[in-house]
Amino acid sequence: MYSLNDLIKNKNIWFKNPDDCLYLTNFESSNLNVFYISGEWYALTDDRYIEAAKSKIKNMKVINISDFSFKNNFLPKIIETDNTLYIDENNFTLREYKNFKDRYKKIKILHIDLSNIRTIKNDEEINLIKKACKITDSIFKKFIEYVKPGISEKKLEKVILKLIIESEADNISFWPIIAAGENSASPHWKASDYILKKDDIITLDFGVKYKNYVSDMTRTFAVKNDVSIEEEKIHSLVLRGLNLAIKNAKVGVEIKKLDELVRKEFEKEGYEKNFNHALGHGIGINIHENPLIYSYNSEILKENMIITIEPGIYIPGKYGCRIEQDILIKKDKAIELNKANKNLNLKR
Ligand SMILES: [Mn+2]
Structure with missing residues (x-):
């Protein structure tokens, strides 16, 4: 209901x-x-x-x-x-x-089950989440200038927090995740004293709160455009999974189908076991709201749900990659609310 x-x-x-x-x-x-x-x-x-x-x-x-x-x-x-x-x-x-x-x-x-009263967003809520995503995009653009060999994850954590405080946002939406090198193989890594190397990959997962509504975005990119063939391969596969899910997300689609599509895509390259979390979740006042986007949810996508799509591939001891977009569900398509660059090699 x-x-x-x-x-x-x-x-x-x-x-x-x-x-x-x-x-x-x-x-x-x-x-x-x-x-x-x-x-x-x-x-x-x-x-x-x-x-x-x-x-x-x-x-x-x-x-x-x-x-x-x-x-x-x-x-x-x-x-x-x-x-x-x-x-x-x-x-x-x-x-x-x-x-x-x-x-x-x-x-x-x-x-009484009240778990879905906030699942469908009204116009005002949609605008606030769009604004939160816009702020997130501009913070990301500034953040990437600081990502260089020799800086630590903890220092970058301070950078992102400072950029959020200085932005129009009211708060963080959750504690940011910054994971470089082999730490990127842990989906929910806590920033450490690890110093970035020139051939590392780095994952940044963060969001802001604007007038009580949140954004949630993840990007994985090369510290110095010098990563391995396999890192390039998993990045393009994750991006392919993300785009496939977004392309298929619209009113009337069974939620578990999105999760299935991505896992099948990863299976083609033998990485299905390296995607060890749900594909996404609703966002709104809370960072994790209904609907949960995973393989057991046979609910149907409805107009004006706002969900995240965040496929990831993690190779223990080596590296990992996750890319996350917030999307607004409409009748014939999904609208991507984050515009920040999703490339592995960022021009900076
Ligand atoms: Mn998320």
């Missing part, structure tokens, strides 16, 4: 996931809960945020939980109408459940 309106119809719902609460209110807070009770929206926060919440959340009743008392509580309203409250069990701990049952003995709790 992708439509929030259809999902909440005639139900009382407690939204607990912080990303969902941010999505529903457009208000950032470390303590925010959203309720939909008898057709009315409520946002609950505490003294620290209440004034800001009241001025920013226009479409809901804003309630200060610092003056919450069991007597003076809006939840018993549920009992007046319908004594059922729906919660996504993935966002509700056993302890919270026990506490809730102690307080509200008559309220019945049922599970």
Whole structure:
């Protein structure tokens, strides 16, 4: 189920996931809960945020939980109408459940799957993600000037963080991955003191957050245009896999088909065992959202999903290559949101 309106119809719902609460209110807070009770929206926060919440959340009743008392509580309203409250069990701990049952003995709790309420993006969200991707492209262009033999991964990590801080972005979307030489064989490498050599390959995986929405992009390129035949081979194969998936990504396509296509392409050259992670994932408020793009997902691509496609080939002890694009799913095609150079040898 992708439509929030259809999902909440005639139900009382407690939204607990912080990303969902941010999505529903457009208000950032470390303590925010959203309720939909008898057709009315409520946002609950505490003294620290209440004034800001009241001025920013226009479409809901804003309630200060610092003056919450069991007597003076809006939840018993549920009992007046319908004594059922729906919660996504993935966002509700056993302890919270026990506490809730102690307080509200008559309220019945049922599970509702809220995992897809943010999967289809609206125009405003699409524009924010496009902007995040644009900022990412321009940071990449500046970053590659610093990539030279003799510099360490850690130094480059500082460079990318500094470029992000100096950009229009509000934050990083996740801690950047910088992996050179044989470290590039680890998909999620943490930057080390390793010093780049002139015949190394380097992988940079990073993204930025712009007004709560993220980008996620990976490039693998030669430190000094001096790499081996096999590195050239895996780079062009990964790029071929990426383009094949993007070409086939459009409304109505089964998600697992994209993953299959790429793995079959890698199999032709004997590298299918060297692609050891999912092909991609949705992005939005969170860096990893639904849908997950992998071989077990038989869901269908829908218009205005935004997903990453990030095939990779990793050869332990030698090197690895991953290239990642963020794409917007449309009726007859996918639109690539990142424009940064994907070549192995960058002119710089
Ligand atoms: Mn990614």
